[in-house]
Amino acid sequence: MAIVSREASFQLTVKEVSVSFGGIKAIQDVSLGVRPGQIYSIIGPNGAGKTTLFNCISGIYHADHGSILFDGVELIGMKPHKITQLGIGRAFQNIELFKGMTVLDNLMSARSFHMSYGLLRAAFYLGSCMAQEAQNRDLVEDVIEFLDLQHVRKTPVMSLSYGMQKRVELARALAMEPKILLVDEPVSGMNLEEREDMARYLIDINEEKGVTVVLIEHDMGLVMDLSETVTVLNFGMKIAEGTPGEISENPEVIKAYLGEVHT
Numbered sequence: 001m002a003i004v005s006r007e008a009s010f011q012l013t014v015k016e017v018s019v020s021f022g023g024i025k026a027i028q029d030v031s032l033g034v035r036p037g038q039i040y041s042i043i044g045p046n047g048a049g050k051t052t053l054f055n056c057i058s059g060i061y062h063a064d065h066g067s068i069l070f071d072g073v074e075l076i077g078m079k080p081h082k083i084t085q086l087g088i089g090r091a092f093q094n095i096e097l098f099k100g101m102t103v104l105d106n107l108m109s110a111r112s113f114h115m116s117y118g119l120l121r122a123a124f125y126l127g128s129c130m131a132q133e134a135q136n137r138d139l140v141e142d143v144i145e146f147l148d149l150q151h152v153r154k155t156p157v158m159s160l161s162y163g164m165q166k167r168v169e170l171a172r173a174l175a176m177e178p179k180i181l182l183v184d185e186p187v188s189g190m191n192l193e194e195r196e197d198m199a200r201y202l203i204d205i206n207e208e209k210g211v212t213v214v215l216i217e218h219d220m221g222l223v224m225d226l227s228e229t230v231t232v233l234n235f236g237m238k239i240a241e242g243t244p245g246e247i248s249e250n251p252e253v254i255k256a257y258l259g260e261v262h263t
């Protein structure tokens with residue numbers, strides 16, 4: 001009888017990952033497993049190491065120790081664009097858009113990660129390159145429609161409200177056709193209506209497009225509503241993992257957030 005390990009059921013496995021900056025241990029021995037199709041949240045106070053963990057998964061930082069597997073492939077040591085091509089998309093905490101460019105051009109430039117041709121190939125196989133360009137445009141138009149961005153498609157990003165820029169940042173990540181989407185504080189700085197819209201979009205991306213979502217967020221309402229599993233980091237260490245209900249009653253988690261234990 002074949003033995004199926006627990007790890008085999010994970011799409012993303014983080015195993016004992018540690019990162020230091022000088023003397024500061026930003027992350028220490030963090031492990032977690034995300035199953036395909038989940039909405040999985042990572043929470044914790046400011047400076048807990050949440051974004052650093054995303055930076056390790058995306059290849060922006062190199063872990064000092066540990067392993068990060070995506071569909072069984074080791075990501076540590078891989079270049080960020082390779083990791084993107086494997087199917088890991090990222091919406092950044094600090095919006096990473098070309099502010100002077102339109103929404104449409106930002107999304108088209110995100111697609112350039114997926115272009116398989118170089119200049120030489122473009123010179124000899126113009127037809128296939130043009131077909132790929134058309135495919136990219138179709139995909140971008142689909143993302144624009146999915147996230148209700150039609151009315152701003154020709155607007156420079158810098159002219160948009162902050163909340164709308166966050167939505168375009170999500171669109172940029174989605175335009176890379178991720179299998180798994182890392183979303184870092186998607187509702188920070190948003191008003192209530194924008195938060196509700198963003199929650200809806202994340203659910204739709206997960207349910208309709210079948211994309212696994214890993215969410216970092218300080219908005220506990222959003223985390224509790226959306227997540228199947230929550231991991232809590234504090235001072236770079238994982239202090240808890242469980243369902244939203246389990247996490248909200250965990251004394252160590254309450255202490256990390258409030259500085260006291262409610263009995």
Ligand SMILES: Nc1ncnc2c1ncn2[C@@H]1O[C@H](COP(=O)(O)OP(=O)(O)OP(=O)(O)O)[C@@H](O)[C@H]1O
Binds near residue numbers: 021024045047053093
């Ligand atoms: N490039 C870097 N150089 C030096 N220190 C860093 C670097 N990146 C992160 N750190 C440090 O690592 C720790 C974790 O930072 P990180 O940004 O991951 O926290 P966070 O949990 O995302 O916080 P927040 O909720 O405020 O976004 C902090 O002490 C931070 O100063």
Ligand SMILES: [Mg+2]
Binds near residue numbers: 051052093184
């Ligand atoms: Mg952060």
